[in-house]
Amino acid sequence: MTGSSKRNTEMFKELCGEGAYSNIAVLTTMWATDIESLEYTKELQREKQLKGDYLLDILAEGGLMFRVESESGSLIDETSA
Numbered sequence: 891m892t893g894s895s896k897r898n899t900e901m902f903k904e905l906c907g908e909g910a911y912s913n914i915a916v917l918t919t920m921w922a923t924d925i926e927s928l929e930y931t932k933e934l935q936r937e938k939q940l941k942g943d944y945l946l947d948i949l950a951e952g953g954l955m956f957r958v959e960s961e962s963g964s965l966i967d968e969t970s971a
Contacts, residue, residue, distance in 0.1 A: 891944055899944055912952030916945060919958045 891899070906914065918937060922930040937957075941949060949955060 891940075896944070903948070908947070908951060911948045911950075914948050914953040916940075916948070916953065916955045917958050918955065919960065921957055921959055923960060 903911075918940070921933055924930060937955075941955060945953070945955065
């Protein structure tokens with residue numbers, strides 16, 4: 891996660907407060923469509939890092955994390971959202 895993304899995440903946490911973590915849903919986008927690809931494998935590792943490092947406290951307090959699938963490239967699958 892870049893420096894600005896880390897700052898934004900920390901600011902978001904401060905604005906919400908720990909008491910609101912159970913009401914937070916984090917959505918991740920831009921997933922590869924081919925689950926056999928190296929890109930998809932890297933994305934899984936990235937998701938694990940997000941869950942274990944940056945969003946651990948939110949998820950531990952009942953927050954949720956979901957994937958928003960892509961139909962192709964950057965086109966979001968609205969049914970997934």
